[in-house]
Each structure stands twice: as C-alpha cells, then as structure tokens.
Amino acid sequence: MIDVLAGITLNENDRRLLIIFVIVLVVLFVLVGLIGMGIRLLFQSQGRRIDNEIHDAVVYRVIGDPKHLSKYGVKKNAQLFVRQVSPAILIGVVLLVFYLIYSAIAEDWAANHFERFSTVFYVYDWGDESIYVTLWGMRIINEAPPLVHAPYFNGAYWASYIIVPLFVIFVVYYAVASMAYLARAVYLRRRCKSVYEKTLEGYNFHDALKFDKEKALASEEAKAKLGAGESTKG
C-alpha cells in the first residue's frame, strides 16, 4: 500500500484538478444536505397542518379514543386534500383538453413537445469527448462544453410553448399537494398515539411526600410579612 502511494506522482495540472475536485465535492455535499433539510422541514410544516383540522374535536372532548380520531382525521385530511389539489387538477384538465384539440387539428400526435420547448434555452453538447479527462480511472469534465444553439423562438412550436409550462406547473403543484397529504397522514398516525397516551415517565409516587423547601420558604416569608404588618397597625 505504501509502495503504491509512494509511486503516485502528480504534475501541476493534476494537482489543480484534484483541488478543484475536492472543493466541488464539498460544495455538493453541503448542497445535498441543505436540500434534504429543506425537504424535511417542508414535510414537517405540512404535516403539522393536521393539528389545525382535528384540534377542536379533541379539545372539546368530542372524540375520546384513537380509532375514532383516526377515522375523523382521515376524512378531514381527504377534504383538505381535495380543496388544495383542485387548482392543479383544473390546470391538468385544461392542459389535456388543449393537447387533444391541438393534436386533432394539427394531426401531430407523435410530436416531442419537450424537445421543441428546449429551443428557448441554451443547449450545450455534453457528448463531446474532448471536454473530458480521466483521473485515477474516473472520467471528469475538464473544460466547458461547446454551445449548440442560443435561445430562439420558433413560431411553428407555439403549442409546445403552452403545453410544456402548463404540464410542469401541473406536475409540481400536484406533487407538492400529494406530499402534503402524505405528511398529514403520517402526523395523524403520530397524534392518534400521543394524544391518548398514558405514561408514567418521570413520575414517582414518593415525590409528593417529599419536603418542598422552596414552598416552605415562600410560606415563611409570607408569614413574616403578615406579622410585620400587624405590628405596625398595633
């Protein structure tokens, strides 16, 4: 092992590449962690919304057992999901109707609308082998890829410019609403257990019999003040 490590020689270029590679790895590591944190926090904030729906029925003692709370919570969760996802479904229905009408009129059922929509972005040639270099058996990028085309609008692709954005909005909106529905269901299961849970954790039967020093001192101070007040009156 030591012989292998001793045999490794780095020139100036390799050394720079190694440093850049390590920096990129660290940045990616931090980014991934932050994205995971964001997803977890979003999941938690969406899940706590179920408390708002079932709070009154629990606090006013209308529901008294976990099974009843679970049934009630499932109904309230479904109603809330329907209210939240209705705009997304409406966008999806409008998108579907538009796609069917356009494809029927233009007779263009096999069109790749995503490729046509990509004309509004910068497109690079990531398949060019000249931009890659092999380092310790790994293929890493060495320079910027060549540009294929800059953004431009093609009049013939006007339907794609409507269909693709609507589709993206529908997918993202529906995914977020579904994730919220899933998060609330997970938190509902937790609440059904925790709300009616009886626990003796931290309770000691003999604690009530122990001498409470602070309470005794407080009562003594009160007695002293009362005695001083009576003497001044006399």
Next chain:
Amino acid sequence: MKFLKNFSLGLLWAFLSPLLLAALAIWSVYALVVYFVEGSICIVRFFKGKSFFPPLEEDVMVEKIKKKELDDLIGAKEEAAAPAPQPQPQNVYVQTNYYVHPGAPIPGVPPMAGTPLPGASPLPGSTPLPGASPIPEAIPVAPAAPAIETGIIPPEETEPSPADFGTSSFDYDPETGRLVQKTEDEGIDELLEGVELPKEGEE
C-alpha cells in the same frame, strides 16, 4: 449543535430521497383515486344545492358546544354590566296637623260616625272634579264609642257666647254690636265677684 443535527438528518433524507420519491409516486396514484371519489360526491352535492362537503357529526357537536359557551359568556357579561338595582331608602315624613275648630278630630278621640277625616278622600257617591284621580273606596271608619264607656262627652255644637271668651275690660253692646269699655269700678267688681277679702286688722 441543533444545526448539525438537522444537517445530518437532511443528508439522511437526501440519501433516502429515491425511496421517498417512490412512496410519493404510489401515494399520488392513491390520492388521485381519493380525489375522484370525493370530487364526485362534491359535484353531486353541489347540483343538489348543498355544501360541497357533508358536515361531519363531530363538527356539528363542536359547533353546538362553542355556541353554548358563547351564549353563557354573553349572559354572564350582561349580568355583570347591569347589576341588580338596590332599593333606595325612602324617608317618609309624617306631619300631623291639629286644627282648633269645631268638628276637628281630637287626638285620642274617635271620630263621629259618617264624618270623613280632614284631607281624606270624598265620601262615596260624590262626583269628582275633572282630571281628579278616581274615587277610592271609602275608608272604613270606626264607630263612635258611647260616652258611658269612654267617659268623654263630645261637645255640642253651639254658638259662642261672650262668657266663652272670659272677662275683659270691654263689654259687648248688642244694640250697637260693638265692644264698650267698662268703667274701672265695674271691671274690679266683676273680678272680685265671689271673693271674700279680709277685713282691716285681720290677717
């Protein structure tokens, strides 16, 4: 430390994100089915003129409890805002007037039967003045006690005579209807009438 704990959990969630995406995809299909079922119920209820979602029994009970609590709170506030009126002390001053004229009631003497007390309401059967209050019922008057029992003889109604006014230095002349001053001797003689004076030398 809390940030590091959250960061590490975030890394864990990022590494488990493929599983989360798979679970989300399956849940989305189930959610779509739930949406079509609930949505159909909502559309049917909408065309029947009802609300989108059927009211749950638990929500109805919660609303009843909240309404009852609100009514109790409003009732308690109204009672606190309008305290019960306390009875004002009434000072009643009783003034008793005694008039010296014939027929006036004498304290301790029972009135004659049939005669109303001064200031009392008119006798039954009399017509009230316009605008006057309605005639109340006659106050029951105690019958006059017989003279033998009480020992008090009520005075008879007679015209006053000069003797009622006692002796004075004036005399009443019925012819002129005026008072005439008596002579000195007449006045002294009347005063000394019936009085035996001691003779001179006697003590």
